[in-house]
Amino acid sequence: LVSRKKKPEDTIINIKGATIGDGNAHFVFGPCAVESYEQVAQVAKSVKEKGLTLLRGGAFKPRTSPYDFQGLGFEGLKILKQIADEFGLAVISEIVSPEDIEKAADYIDVIQIGARNMQNFELLKAAGAVNKPVLLKRGIAATIDEFINAAEYIMSQGNGQIILCERGIRTYERATRNTLDITAVPILKQETHLPVFVDVTHSTGRRDLLLPAAKAALAIGADGVMAEVHPDPAVALSDAAQQMDLNQFDQFYKELQASRGVA
Numbered sequence: 158l159v160s161r162k163k164k165p166e167d168t169i170i171n172i173k174g175a176t177i178g179d180g181n182a183h184f185v186f187g188p189c190a191v192e193s194y195e196q197v198a199q200v201a202k203s204v205k206e207k208g209l210t211l212l213r214g215g216a217f218k219p220r221t222s223p224y225d226f227q228g229l230g231f232e233g234l235k236i237l238k239q240i241a242d243e244f245g246l247a248v249i250s251e252i253v254s255p256e257d258i259e260k261a262a263d264y265i266d267v268i269q270i271g272a273r274n275m276q277n278f279e280l281l282k283a284a285g286a287v288n289k290p291v292l293l294k295r296g297i298a299a300t301i302d303e304f305i306n307a308a309e310y311i312m313s314q315g316n317g318q319i320i321l322c323e324r325g326i327r328t329y330e331r332a333t334r335n336t337l338d339i340t341a342v343p344i345l346k347q348e349t350h351l352p353v354f355v356d357v358t359h360s361t362g363r364r365d366l367l368l369p370a371a372k373a374a375l376a377i378g379a380d381g382v383m384a385e386v387h388p389d390p391a392v393a394l395s396d397a398a399q400q401m402d403l404n405q406f407d408q409f410y411k412e413l414q415a416s417r418g419v420a
């Protein structure tokens with residue numbers, strides 16, 4: 158169902174007026190984790206000022222260590238809903254349990270399936286059974302074929318509103334957190350009719366590489382870029398090393414737009 162051979166024309170996904178896959182670049186910025194209303198509101202204000210409409214923030218955080226901050230759960234989703242209503246933004250958040258999908262759909266505009274859950278087939282099927290856009294991240298060690306099949310699981314249940322997100326894969330290279338597989342973008346665009354985003358934060362894990370990675374993503378044909386922004390990354394409860402602060406965010410966005418010839 159996701160194959161370009163079956164459906165030659167691009168799928169366009171409407172998220173509160175943002176038409177993902179329309180040939181224009183779209184952007185998803187926001188904190189790694191929802192920590193408080195005030196923290197998300199500061200980022201939301203900055204996103205809004207840029208004329209952007211999509212905001213991310215994790216409420217259920219799949220952390221490597223069980224002792225690390227696990228997220229605010231539904232409290233976090235409530236904060237996102239409040240922010241979405243007050244700022245007129247669309248919010249994206251990761252859901253990790255199949256039984257939470259339906260309920261979560263009342264709070265958020267896009268359901269994110271994280272890298273660690275790309276082959277959680279019950280979760281994929283649950284996401285496929287709701288009428289809500291899904292942002293599906295590539296698994297840490299998933300081949301492109303496995304990634305496409307994960308999207309097929311969602312679509313097989315009836316939900317065709319899927320955005321694929323390349324977020325780096327595990328290789329022997331340690332200079333970056335993961336290895337950004339940049340050619341996955343044109344391959345996914347050739348093989349499927351779905352929009353493709355690149356998450357520059359989790360792929361690189363390095364603040365100094367966010368801008369070049371974002372430029373590369375858009376140059377190679379990505380439909381959008383995701384990056385993490387936190388009002389005070391030094392005290393962030395997750396991913397402190399790689400989130401941009403609000404000034405870095407302004408600069409990043411300005412330079413990215415300039416590089417594309419957008420004022």
Ligand code: PEP
Binds near residue numbers: 189219270271
């Ligand atoms: C995230 O985007 O919040 C996240 C945890 O990313 P990934 O699933 O790609 O590791």
Ligand code: MN
Binds near residue numbers: 359385395396
């Ligand atoms: Mn993160």
